[in-house]
Amino acid sequence: MDEAAGELKLALPSVLDSLQVQVEVHQKSNSTANVDEIRSHVTHLLNKHSVVFGDYTWTEFDGAFLVKNVNSVAIVDTELKVKARQPIDLSKCNVIIHVFHLNDEGPIAESLEEDNEDLVAANHWILPAVEFNGLWESLIFDNEVKTNLLDYVTTTLLFSDKNINSNLISWNRVVLLHGPPGTGKTSLCKAMAQKLAIRLSHRYRFGQLIEINSHSLFSKWFSEVESLTAARNASRVGTEPSDALRVVNAVLTQIDHIKRFPNVVILTTSNITEKIDMAFVDRADIKQYIGPPSSAAIFNIYMSCIEELMKCQIIYPRQQLLTLRDLEMIGYVDNNVSNLSLLLNDISRKSEGLSGRVLRKLPFLAHALFIQSPTVTIEKFLQALSLTVDRQFEERKTLKDST
Structure with missing residues (x-):
């Protein structure tokens, strides 16, 4: 308290004082080293390079252990928290090390039989997957899209862990990305799933990405998520089969059931937001616009x-x-x-x-x-x-x- 001025002055910590630095370690597929041992050697590497300027990746190492067991060590996503280029002292930060393998088996297709032909209803990946390696880093947006999505999932896990009463405070684990075609919405969904599988590797042995092919799944009436509203409205005026209305209601009901599981997040995309059913929009915790790049x-x-x-x-x-x-x-x-x-x-x-x-x-x-x-x-x-x-x-x- 400044007695002369009669004002309370608080010394706010800088962003760097409380910065969490994420380090992603890609373990070689043939490595049998345990995670704790890898973390120890990576910590030793970081201690030798305690000051960095933003993101940095090591692919060559002096120590024999890292050469044998690790493909890369990467300091990632610092630009999501620190906007101005400035030195980051790792010794003063909360450094979190994530060790992961990449799955190279590719997607598994789940098919439906319709009119004597197989339709691919969904593709299923075990994460982290080779196909999505580096995808997150390649996506560049004008605003804090990636930060907001990561923080959102962190809060959903925290609230679940703390057993927050969902009848008092509600969250559905549904994200809607909308905007014109070609702006990276689908790629962001895949990259987000990959990033979460790496960030949560200490908690879950692996992640799963299920990409629903809505065009095949609802081929008689639907093409995209936004078609849900058109189908329901058409059903009400009698221009579409009543089955369409039942399918849409079933989708919304299943979303309500899925929110009971803390380890499931639903990511959806749309190019025509004005046609999305408001019942679906209301279930989305985040409705993020993805526009053309500046x-x-x-x-x-x-x-x-x-x-x-x-x-x-x-x-x-x-x-x-x-x-x-x-x-x-x-x-x-x-x-x-x-x-x-x-x-x-x-x-x-x-x-x-x-x-x-x-x-x-x-x-x-x-x-x-x-x-x-x-x-x-x-x-x-x-x-x-x-x-x-x-x-x-x-x-x-x-x-x-x-x-």
Whole structure:
């Protein structure tokens, strides 16, 4: 208490003082080392590199034990909590180490027989799965989508563990991701399931992802989640079979039953939110809009693509580009790195309007259409990328004019 001023002043801790740092350790498939032993060696590695600047991955190790048993050690998701680039002292953070294997068996299809043909009703993965390795990191959004989803699941587990009375405080473990096609909604569902399987590996031996093929499952009347409302309304006015109404009611009833299980989360996607039944919307705890990426998000998407091409030596020699944050802090400096970064920023700005699905294809198309050589400099690659963006919009205009 400041007596002179008569005000109570609280010293609030900084974000870094209470930061949880997540470390994901990919154990080799042929390793028989126990988890505690791996954690001990990883802790020793982190003690030698106690200060980091954001996310970092080790794939090469000095110690024989890690070389034999571990594919990678990755500090992940720091950017979800720390927005400004700054040193993170691991010794002052709560470091949580997750050790996991990747399942390489692929999905199992569950089929239904209809009119003498098999329809794939669902695909079933054991998680963490090889197919989804790195998917979470590849998804770049403008807002705190990933943070909110992870925090949401953490709270659902906490409330279940504490036996919170669900009649007094209700949660359904249902998430609705909505927005235009190609923005990463389905990929985010798969990546989220993979991330949870890794984060909860201390609690559950493995995770399971069941992807419902709604088009096949409700092929007579439905195509997407949003068709539920149309089917129910149509049934009420007599334009659809009464079976449609029973199916939709059954889906909603089963969602109510599933919420009793603390280890189940339902992730749903929709492109046409105005057609979703309000009874379903009310059951969704989170209704998250996933929109087209802004120029800043596009810049980061392109940066991740360029890093991958540099790592594989298609873009050679390797050259460091400035991030958007670096450009804002440093300002304009007349040198090659700064000029290349500004060029990428210009390309990102003129790419606005393209979906994430399209943006991830453009580096491939840039090479296929304008380069076609085993290696290329960063300067020539950016020129090719710029031409490819122009071509995308020209193709769109041509398609629009021809319809």
